[in-house]
Structure formats: C-alpha cells, structure tokens
Amino acid sequence: MFKRTVASCVVLAAAVAGGTGIAAETKNSVLEAYVHEPMPSIVQVVGTEMDGPVFADSRGHTLYVFGGGRDRGGYGGGGDPKDKSNCHTTVDKVTTGNMAPWPAGMELPDLATRKSCAEVWPPLYAADDAKPVGNWSIITRDDGKKQWAFDHKAVYTSTLDQRQGDVNGGGYLHAQGASGTVRTPISPREDLPAQFDVESMPTGRMLTLVDGFSVYTWDKDGPNKSNCDGACLAQWKPVLAAATAPQVHGDWAIIARSPGVFQWTYRKKPLYALNGDQQKRSFHGADIPGWHNVYTTPGPAFPKGFTVQRNPGGDVLADASGKTIYIFNCIEDAADQQACDHPTTTQQYRWAICGGFDVKKCNADFPYVVADKNAKSTSQIWGVKDVDPTTGRYVDPGTPGSVHVWTFRDRPLYTFARDTAPGDVRANAWGEGNGWRNGFHAFWVREEFRRQF
Amino acid sequence: MKNTHVAGLISGVVALFGAAGMTQAADAPAAAPAAAPAGAADTVRNRAIGYVMVSENRAIYETKDGKTECPQGYNDGPREQFKLRNPDEAKRTVMNTRLSFESEVWHPATTPDPLPYHYIQGNIGEGLNLDGKVGPNDLSSPLGEKGIDNNLYRAIGCTRNFRADGETSILTPQWRSRARYNTFVIELTDVDSLANDDDVTVTTYRGLDKLIADATGNSYLPGGTQTADMTFGRKFIQSFKGKIKDGVLTTEAKDLWMPTASVYDPRDGGPDTLYRAMRFQLNVAAKSADGYMGGYADIESWYYASHNTRDALHQSYGGTSGPSMYRALMKLADYAPDKNGVNTAISSALNVRFTQVFVRHPDAQVAKAPIDTSATIQTTGQRE
C-alpha cells in the first residue's frame, strides 16, 4: 500500500479529471488545482498521475512542445525555434552530427520504417478561423497549415498517448538530464502561492519552495497549529507568509505563529524548511522521525511485489528478488530528435547497448521485468503488456513466445543479469552519453547524491 | 588494538554532539603561553587523525615527450578509429559506425584487436610492489626501487587521457574532491605518533561534507570536518591494520570499493571501482598525507566505471577507445583468476593526496525510504 505522506491526501479534495470518457484505470489522475487562463476551445486541462495538470486536446491527449533537455557539449540544441515548427512531414534520413565524435550525414537505422516527425508528433492544428488567445498563438507550418503554439512554441500530441492522462511522449519522468532535445508536456500553472513549486518525482508531486528545497510537515503539529518552538526552530524554519495574505485559499491557509508572524499551512499542516538541507528536493528532513515530505499528489503505487533497495547512490526500485529495475532511454541524432526507446520505434539502439546487436544476449543480460499472469496495475502509468522478445515489439496477449511484462509510461522495464546483490546498479549509466542519450538508468526512487558540492 | 567507533564521537574528541551543542578540546592548549614548536601534531586527537582525499590519479610515469615509453606514439581514440574502422566514407551509417562502436564499448571482447594499440615500453614505472616479489616483468621506479607491479600503467600509459595533461588526468582529482558522491576519507586510529607507531588502524569512509577550499580556490584546507557516511556508504568502509615508520604509513592489503561518479552527473555513479588487495603507502603528517594506494583493479568495475562516467565524446578528448583498452587490460591482467583461469584484475597504483580533517561519526540515524512499499528497505554493498 502506498503511504500517503500527508494523511489528508488520501481523501483528496480535488476532483477526478474531467468526468466523462475516463476509464476506470485513470482514477489516480487527480486534477490538482491550477490557474485558469484563457485557452483555445479545443484545449482542455486534464489530470495526470505524475505530471500534474496538463493541457490536452479534445480527446484528452496530452499536448507537448519540442524543446527541453540540455545541449550536448556545446554542440547546439534542437527543438523548435520561436513561432516555427521544425517537425515536418518528410522523413529525416541522416544524422545531424549532434553526437560527437560521430559526424553528421550518416544514414539512420531502420530507414524503411522510419516515420516522419509529424507522423509521430501530430501537430495540434488550428481551425482557419481560430484566433490567438492568452499564451496561445497560431503559427503557419511550412505546408501552409495552421498550428497552435503555446508561449510561441509549436504544440503537438504524441502517438504514444492513447488515453486521457497518458504522458508517454516525454520519456522517463520529465527526462531531466536527457542528453538531446526532448518533448515536454505543457501545463497550466499550479495554483500555489508564489513561494512554492511542485516537482514531479518518482514518489509523487513534491511540494517545494521555489528554490527547489523541500518543505516538510510534522506529526506533532495540530490542524493549522504549529507546535514547533524553541529547540525545534533550531532545526526547522517555518515558511512565512505575508501579513496581507487571505486566511484561506483552497488547500492553503496562513496561521499566526505569534502576533504578526504568519506561517503557511497546506491541507492544514504548517510547512517548514530544514535548516542546512542537503540538496534540492531532499528527503533528508523526512528521515527525522515525525517529519514528512509533502506531496500535492502522491505518486501512484509501485506494482505489487516491487521493492526498494538501498545502495551508495540512494534508493532504487527493484523487483521482488531485489534486482534493480532499469529504464531504457534513447533519443536519435536526427533533426527531429525522435525517441528510440519504445517498442514502436527502432530497436537498434537498444540492441547495440544491451547485447552488442545480439538479441539473445540482450534478453539474457537485460531481461524484461516479467509480470505475473494475473498481474494488474492499479494505476495508469504502470502497466502490463505482452512483448515479443525477439523483436522488442508489443504483441497481443497470449501470442506464442511472448513475455508478459511490466511497463512504465508504456515502456518495458528491465533488470540486469550481472546485478547480483540487492541494490547493485551495475548497468546504471550504461550506454551513450552516460546513458542519457541512449542507454540504461536505474529507476531511482531517492537520489541522495544528485547535488554536487 | 581494536578500532572502535562510538556513535556521536568525533575522532580525537571527548564530548558528544547533542542538541545543546558540543564541547571539545580547544584549538590550542589551555592558555598556551609558551612557544611550542610550530606544526605540532595537534590534529591527532584522542589518538586519531583523519584525512580527506583531495587528489587522485593513476600512477603514470612519463618522460617529457613520451618518446621513451611510447616510441610508437599515443593510442587512437574513437575519433581516429572511426576512420580506420570505416574507411569508405560513402558507406558510413549510424549502424556500422556509432552503434557498432558503442556495442563493442559495452560488450568488449578479448579477441585480438584488429587496430593498432600501443603499450608502455621499457621497465620504468611508479607504484608499489604488490606481490612482495621482484619478477622479471616487474617495473623499477625512477629511483631504482625494484619489483613494482603496475600493469595498468603498461596498458593505458600510452593513452593521452591518462597522461599528465590528459583530460581524464586533469579531471579525476576534481571528481574526487568535488563530486559529493566521491568524497573519500581515511581515519587513522590507535595513533600514538605520526612519526613511528607499529600498530595503527586505517579505516576508509565516504565523507558527506564539502571540502573547504582555500583563498586561492585551488587547494583544500586542513582542519575541516567530514561526517562518515554510515547510511548509504557502508560499501566503502574497510579497515586496514598498519604501521608508521619514519612518517610513512603502510598497511595490510584488503579489497576496497572506491566511490566513482562523474562530477558532471553524480547520478551516473553506481558501479564504483573495486580494488583487490589494496594497500596504502602514505607519508603522513599533521596537516596532510600523500603517496600511493596500490592494488589490483577489478577490470570489470574499473572498465565500466570509466565508461559510465565518460562517454565517447570525453574519451575522444584523449584517445581512449574502450574496445581496444579492454583488450589491453585483459591481456595484462595479473590477479584473481576466474574459474576458467582468466585473470580478472590488473596490478595498479594510485597517486593520492589528502588533507587533514576531523572525522565525525554521527549518531546512527537510518534514512527512511521516501516511500513505504510492502518490501523492506535493505542496505547493500556491505563488503564480504
């Protein structure tokens, strides 16, 4: 059972997304409070399990922009420029040379089946009579068609998203650290006081201060009452509020610590920062008994039987036997920087890294995380599917030779054969660009040493 | 004497940290009016002294132009091999260049290298005599010490990255001192004298605190404090019996894991580096220590750690080709044969420098996992 860090989260006040056309499996997609701003009539805001409220098209499919992630070694980033779509209907055939030391102009793998950017990232077209609204504007594509843009960035959907609340287009979590240009879902602003921010973490949507440092709550506080005085204040810093702030606003309220000194509370729990906290988005304060991180939406429960294992880098997700679970990450060195990490995309990159193009070795070294025959996900982001290990493609359930596997964001998960003890992460950062371009990363639940000195 | 650690103790100091503060020996003897000899070892407290590593590099002996030890020049890296592997420009594809190379990086072979590779020539090198013998293939130090075992040097000494002005050599010391993941601390206990003591214990830890830079920003100050990581870093804790003679500490040999993450992205740590039969030979002083750590690098962990932290682009900076280097490492491996009799480790030495720190052993506090699954949290990486 997933532990709700803030007790009251279990009965979230926020409404379940939309209300129509949502299958039972989307029940975890809570719609967090967000700031309503003008948007095109064909756009809606839907809740997601791990990415907060996102903009979606009329089908409920998440909207994305192209541009995010980081440039590689100063070789210039990709992505759409302002007010222009570089996502064309023609198929990119050669590399752009962003993967030094490899030059530009080399033929890409599996060209015969390679799709155009616009095929896998359908533009969100605007009607001829559509008018710009708020942050939304209209750009003209090279073929003359009109496309919506958000903050001057062309907007797309992803063919990987099938249901409302899917955010499969953006890769693992929000692809932070990915080398290459990624697509990122676009979201309305969360309805939070300006001092706070929310960050999507494997454990949920973590509430932090705007500078990224965690906020915490304490068991010994009462509802809208702080009991942290004296010695407690040597370690904890109440998050203060303005004198003119209204008393209550949604989940938020202010309480007077002493006459004229106001503190924020969230869902009736006074909020604190930890003095000398170790790094941004830290779990450190919650190691102290009675103290907890705060989530606007806790992450969906990990599949039944999964475990969490400790190692020198923090805590990783593992299968029932304690073997670390890995995700595979891949972005092609083409102008459209398509993903190559999904069963519907080319498998060549993965096979190069996982088995030196030897599919058998690959399946032996990096086996799929097999799900029980009757395994069922309780959430949308975790799933079970059948995959043909010889092709890496999804197949219909029961197809001979197929494997029933766990998926995250519609991508299979793996373990590594050479990991022997629980917590081993021998394949972490395997692959190109330390695995951030094309390779494997452990599924970190707690990254304790992310910060440099 | 047994090395003991009491939760809450600062090495060399009597009192406990507590909510109310701490009380310890002052920074000077009480009222010390007399002119004591300068540089007194007041950093040894309660018979203990700690050091944090500020610089680490592989022990590579090199002559000025490299012509003596690398008469055929330096090794090719991915960039140069690219042309050799795919001479026909028209036929180059992602599959047969980049992915083909990467597949060999991650799945290296010991089959003969089709491309040229240069090993160190001659018999001069740095390091330690690991096996206590003087064999025909052993190296001699520039000062004439015989029996030095350092086949790693032979394997990688003609690769620019590992030479003094190579990128890897420039960056490795920085990774050791700047990546939070990599902070490496040793603590000497049961110390009666830093000059001569026939029974001391050396314990390694990962440290959790930022090193304190001096005003020039280029070196680190003695006198800082390092908290030993007893929660996530147990894998790195090892203790060695040792002795100090004329200011030189030597220890017994034991297996040792050293934390190995890239400074660019500490998340890329993980495999770490295992040294078999590692031992210390350090000049120890009140404010600093330096010298060698010598042992047999476990090839799998050493090789993968080097690629997990530096990708083909970085390797290209200094002519490191993973597939070629792996063959060289395996060819010169000289320790720890597997069940097929194939050696899995290679003699090596590290050039290391430390600055003095106080080592703090925090109250045992178990970090909670941020989520509570049905599974228990296990700590791993305890050495055998």
Place this chain on the structure above:
Amino acid sequence: MTNSILSKLNRRRVLRGMVDGGAVTVALPLLNVFLNGNGTALADGKPMPVRFGTWYWGLGVAKDVFVPKKVGANWEITEEMEALRGVQKHINVFTNFTAFKDNAQNFCHHTGWVIGRTGIAPMQSGEVPGETLDISVANSIGRTTRFRTLTASASGSARDTQSYDNPQTPNAAETSPMAFYTRLFGPDFQDPNAPTFTPNPKIMVRKSALSGVMDDIKDLNKVVGSEDRERIEQYFTGLRHIEQQFQQQLTKPEPIASCKAPEKFKEDAKNGTDTTLMAARHKMLSDLMAMAVACDQTRVFNMTYGGQGVTKLGYEKPHHTCTHEEPVDEKLGYQTVCSWFTRRAFENWAYVVDAFAKIKEGDGSLLDNVLIYANTDHGLARIHSLDGMAMFTAGRAGGKMKTGLHVAGDGSPVTRLGYTAMKVMGLNVRSWGTKSNNTSKEVGEILA
C-alpha cells in the same frame, strides 16, 4: 610600504587594504566622470545619451600570442589580435584579470563569464546568481527607451545569453536577424523622424499618479522642522525628475538624424555553426543593433558571438572540443587551431566596434557615446582556468573614457572592469561583487 613583504603579497589585497590604512573600504567620492561630461552635444544643445553594451566570445585567449608586451597606449598588435588593428584606437584591452570562485566550484565555461557579468561566483551549475551588469545599467539608464535592453546572439541558440534579470529570468537572445528586424523596425517601430506618435498608456497613468505623491510632500512639509524641509524639497525635485522622464516617454520623440531604419532583409541568415555562417549572422545582428541604438530604441544591448559550438570548415571538432583535444604546438607553445577560432571571434569583435563607429552622431560617431564591455568564460579554456582572463572595452562613453590602451590586471578581479563600467554609466555603487570578487577599485587608467 616599499619592503619585500609587499612584493609577495597579492597586489589586489594590498591595494584594498591600503585604503584608509585598514582592511576597510570607505565611501569614495563620486568619480569626476559624473561631473564633467565633455561628450559631443546634439544640435539643440542636449548632451548625447551615453549607452552601454556588452559583447561575448567563448573560450578565452592564447596568452602567449594575445597579451601585448607594452602596457598603456600604443601597445603592439599581437598575433591573435591582428583583426583588431583597424579598431585599436577605439578599444582598450585588459589582460591578466582573475575571476575568483572562492568556495564555489568552477563550473566549466560558466563561472568565468558569470563572475564578469554579475560579480558573483555561481554556486550551482548553470546558475546566474544575480542580475547581470547590463541589467544593472539598464535599470538605471534604460527605462526611458522603448526597450530597456536588447540581446542578440550569433550562435543560433536563444539560450546563449549573458543577460539575466535574476537567476530565473534570462533575457533570451535574438538569434534570427529576420525576427530581430521585425521586432526593431517592424510595425511597432516609432520612427523618431516620422510624423505620427502614440503614447504608452501605462506611463500616462503612472504620471498621473505622481501628482498624488506630490501632494504627500505638502502634508509632510507641515509636520517637519525647517532643516528637514529642505530634504523634503529635495525629494520633491526628485519626483519632478521622474515626472519629466515620464513626460519624455509620452512625448513624440525628437527626430534623430542618425536614425535610419534599415531595409528589410530578403531572407533570413542561414543556420549553422561554421565561422563564415556565424560571421554572416553576427554582421546582420550587429548592424541592426547599432541602428537600434542610434535610433534610441534602447540604451543597453548585449551581443554574443558564440559559445562553444563554433566550427571550422574542414576541421572535425568545434572550438570547445578543440580546446580540450588539440595538442599544444611544441614549437609555437599554444594550440594553433584554437587560436584560429579565437582570431575569427576577434574579427567579429572588430566588426561590431566598427558598426558603431561608422554611424555618425553629433560631431563624432555613435561609438563615441557608447561603452561596450566584452568578456569571455576562461583564461585558458583548455584547463578551464579563471585567471589570466582577457576583456575589452570599446567606445568613449561620451568622453568619459580613454581608448587605445592596454591595461594589465596583475591578477586583480575581473569585476573591476564591470565596476568601472557601472561608475562610468552613472550608477551609484560603492562596490561590486561578492567575496573575493568584491571591488571598489576602478580601472582608473581608462577614465578620461
């Protein structure tokens, strides 16, 4: 103080320590540059506004072929600065300055320029910890123009900017000359030489609000003593000054003889990182920028030549990789291809200087009324050094600055130049920078 100790001491610290005989900085009187502006004047007698700009190039210099031996005027053109021969009289070159990182880490290709622009060593990778120099200046002098500041980069990436209002707010660079043209001289351009004019409503309401504030002065005057009344009056004068500024913004601009909106481009500059393509883009952006300044659309601007990704036709590595991979030429003692890249960068520096010099303004040129500050990320990029840093200035800032000089920094903080620039631009700052980058010592040699 002429003993041997001095020679061992870090000069910067000694100089600082000598102020007032202790390790204490005292408030220095305002530099006389504020008092005797002797720049050219407009035909109607109003002095020309002094404008501020920055220019950025990546990856430092090769000391051995860059640093002139001669300090002061008439320094010899060194190999790496050959391209600057034509503009030598317009520029100053600064060598051997230091960016101090103190207890921060050296974030490669970042810490160095950030210190030069903010005075603060970033503590986090990618962080720009405070507002940049141009913004400080813009906040002081840039409010009366259409754009407080303009930023353009020839690198092709909008992220290549050295201008930050605060850590969360970079001023994204204009990268497309076409788009930049439209922004500057498109439909919203209010040609000072055109007959029509529409005032900004926000300024109008702000101005109207000021009258209420002036009433507050009257109230206050009733409750304070006579001595203090003078101070209140002074405040009143200040408010009147603001009102005048607003009024100016609400008034149809004076015709500006040197302002001539350029022709619209037929096509945009090509993408690409090759030096020739970079130069083409840089040229278009520089010309637009100079005219934007001449037309008083902004008084503060930033130009970025390129960061790390500049490439050379026929050479397989970009500039950044070159700095790490190219062996030092044994005979010449430096990395020759890297220096080749740097020389190309300086051709572009010469171009932008010339772009301002060739626009006539008053009795002289636009450049006479501009101060351009140029810096880079490293001293020697190969080892990511933060000492031996080079900088430039161009222009005479309305007669407040000398040009044609070589100043040797002797390891003193790079922030001295930024601090000097702020003083020249009339900012009331006592010191600038934090920790070891803190300085209150101008580069006095260049002050007229």
Place this chain on the structure above:
Amino acid sequence: MYGKFSLVSHKSRLFCGAAVALAAIALASCSAPPKGTAAAKPATKVASVKEPEDAATQRHLHLLTSAQYLNTVSYALGPDVRPEAEARFAPTVRTDGLLQVGTSKAGVNDTQVEVFQKVAVAVATTAMDPVRRKFLMPCTPKDEKAADAACASQFITRVGKLMFRRPLPADKVAELVNQANASADRLQDFYAGLGVAIEAILVSPKTLFVAESVEPDPAHPGHLRLDAYSLASRLSFFLWNSGPDEAVLKAAETGEIQTPKGRAKLVEMMLASPRLEAGMRAFFDDMLGFDELSALAKDATVYPAFTGATVEDAHEQTLRTMVDQLLVKNRDYRDLFTSRETFLSPVLGALYNLPTSSDWTAYTFPDGSPRTGFLTQISFLAGHSHPGRSSPTLRGKALREILMCQPVPRPPANVDFSIVENPNPNLHTARDRLELHRKNPVCAGCHKITDPMGLALENFDGAGQYRDNEKGWKIDTSGALDGKAFNDVIGLGQAMHDHPAVTSCMVKRVFAYGTGGSTDNQDQEELAYYGARFAEQGYRLKDLLRTVALSQAFSTIRESAPAEQPVKAAEAASSDAINAK
C-alpha cells in the same frame, strides 16, 4: 569630535552616573590616557533609578534604510516580495558610531528617487503578478478588465496603512482608489490599475521618510510627545528594524500605546516576538560596523584559510552568538567579553582548527581556552587587522571606539611607518615593533591608548587564527586597560567585562539607535538613568531595550529651538487634522 565631547564631559553636571562619566572621559588627548578609572565605583551603587523629569529626545525625519524598506514591504506583501537588487539605497553616513543616526540627516537626490520609483514598480509588479495576487488580495474584482472600487479600496487601505505606518485618511484612500480606477479603465486591467496605486504608495515620501509628528502631552502640560503612530514607528524600527505591524498599529489606533499600561503590554509583545531577532541583528550590524565586512579580504598567500566564505560565516558567528547570549539566554551583556559559548560552521572550523557538524552548531570552548569572549571571534580579530598581518593598534582602536565609545584620534599625516613596516632583524614580534614606534613621541600618546589592549590579542593572527609565537618568537600578551593589568586575552576579556565604559557605551548606542539621534549634553542624565537600570537589572539587553522603549525620553519630544515651540505645538496639533483628513 572627541574634543567637543570631552568638553561636554567636563562641564557635565553629572557626578553620580559613574558609568556615563567614564564613557565621557573619552580620549580627549592622547598624551593623557585615562588612569585608574577602572577603580571607579560600581554603577549599582547609584541609588536613584528614576528617570529625569525633563527627559526628552528630539524628533527626526528618517530616511528608511533599504533593509527597513524591504522588511516592511516583504512583511506586507510576502517574504518573496523583496527586490534586493533594485533596492540599493544610497548608504548613509555613519554618525556618532551609527548608520541609523545618519538616516536622520540623509538627503535624497534625483538618482535615489529614481531608485525608489523603480523599486516601487518592481514591488507592485511582483505583488500583482497573477500567481501572487491570488494569495495576497483579500478580494477578487468582479471583472479583471475593469475598475472595481470596492476591491481596490480594501487592498489599498491595508497596504497603505502598513507602508505609511498609519491609517490613510479617507480622502487619501479615495484619491488612490480613483487613481486605481482610472488606471484600470485606461489599461483595461484591474490589477495593472491597482499596481499603479500601489506604486504611488511605495514611492511616496510618507513611505520612505519616517516623519515623526508630535502632539501636546496631556500628562505634562506644555510638553510634546510623539503622536501614537509616530511612537508605534519608533518602537517598531527600534526593535524590529521594520515598520509596525497590524498589532502595533492597532495599539496606536486605540490609543493604548499612549497609556503606560498599554505601552508596557505592547513593548512586552514586541520583545517576545521572533522579529526581535532581526531587529537586534540590525542593531549589532550597525553598532559593530559590520557593513565594512563586505569588503574585507585577506592576502591569500599569507592567510590561505581566509576566504570570502570565512567573512560571511565569521559575521554570522558573531550575530548568532549575540542573539543566543543576549536574547535567547538573556545573559549579562558583559559576559559577551568572557563567555566561551559560540557557534561554528564548517568553514570556520578550519580556522579555529576544530571539528564541526555539517551545518552551524553550538560550541563551547573549554575553560582556559584563549578563545574567550567575542573579541576573540574572527569577525573582530580579522576585521580589525591588516590584509597580511595582525594589528594590535587597529584592534585596540576598534575596542575603544566601537565598544567603549571613546574615539581615538587619527595618526598625524606625516608619521614615518617605516619602523613598523621595514624588516628589522631585531624586531621579532608586533610588540617589539610597536615599542620602538612608541619611542617616537608623536606616536606614543595615542598608541598607549590602543596598543596595550591590542597586544593582548596577539595570540591571534590577522585572520583570527590562534598562534603562540610569531615566526618562532614567543608572544607576550600582557597588557593593561586603563590601569588594570593582565597577562593574556582572558585578562583583557575580564578587564573589558569590568570596565564601566563598556556598559555605558552599550547604553548610549542603544538609546541613540532607538531614538535616532546623536546623544549630547542634554542626554547625559538620561543615559545615567538607563545605565543605572541596566546595572540594576544585571545588564540584560532585553531589559535595556524595555527600559529605553518605555522611558519618558523615548516618547517625549524636546523641540530643538524652544522659541519656536508654541508654533511647533500648534502645527503638531494640526498635524492630527492633516493625518485624519
């Protein structure tokens, strides 16, 4: 300056207040250093602890410091509405040892008003940002694109009161609401319009100047007192370094603040508030001259351990110590000179050669340690040294001027420093060099005042690190303070602890800081009263703050030109009308 001061002391009609008399001895002339004064009677012998009947202070027109402005703004509009970068107000001139006193003289030029205007825009823009305003505004407009007088009025009334530090008269509210409405209509944006009104509040001289206004004092016919709101401001800036909050303003509004009981209750609340810490940090920053620390640097080749980070932490260490000792633990002020309790950071650990934790940790030096009292903290030792070596003279001078309120004359311009600077094989230590220096009669007078104390601190080098020798030569730390001899720094700490000038100086600074003006002849009796109370109550800072805050002098106003008084009084009376209109 000191000359005038000494004149005052000689003419003083005071004899009883030993503490003050001692402070006033000052260093009129370096040729006659005070002798044997430490033997004066303890202050507690003063029987009379009644405040002088005519106790009063002057009223002032203070310019807000940028910290006071930012504290007030961020209190009203949120901790994150704090445009530090924009709010670079011109520094004021340190006057009689305090910058705060300088604010009552500071003028405002065009550039500064421009700064105020730009800060106002920054604050209003930030506050009206769509994210912030939702959590800041007590109401939402009916239509975001149009004026909404009711909602604008609510917010303007609230913010205006906090910024002007008194309720806005109805016509001022109306004027501002009209302004907001007109702007909203013109800009078709309620919040933009409201922002313009907020800017107008923020740029008003009523926000930026603290103009103390007076009214007749009913308890003392013929005398004046601060009006309730001016008193609220004086108290709030004194104790919190910020404008008064709602509760303090409420006490002014009800008139409670003008009753002895009401004022006592209010002051008690203010002393108990966590905001007192920020207020006292500001006071000590000012008193100890810590604004100078921002420019402190050492020679990296001589003191590699001393970095920019050291300066920041040394500053913090002293302030933490002050807050802990004087506010949290309510200790005797004099114990600051002998206490071994402090706090350490990792960076400071390297200079103190001590283990620390990963963050700030309370730490007590053991008995017998030479680290005794805050004089042995790095902020003082390094702050009053040269970049490359220690300076007994600078330290002694700082000790006299900052902590004992005794100005030391500056050296003559033509003095030959070569004796001190040139390497001389026979001069091994600072003491040797200074002794030779003192053979020059021109120098001797003043150096006798500073050096014997400064030399006791020679166990600490120019970076504040402990040493027992100077280049191998044993350091002699013996010295004397006004006749009291000691062997080492522990003795110096004790001598400071026992020296009446130390406490009388504290009294003087607190009083001047709180009331905002230089102290002069007329204040001597008042200072003696505070000094006596301070002594009686065991030299507790909070008690001193209370005594000053509740004193008659704090709220009673002495007009500078008695001849004008009737006029002023009349004006003052009408000022109520002005404020109420």
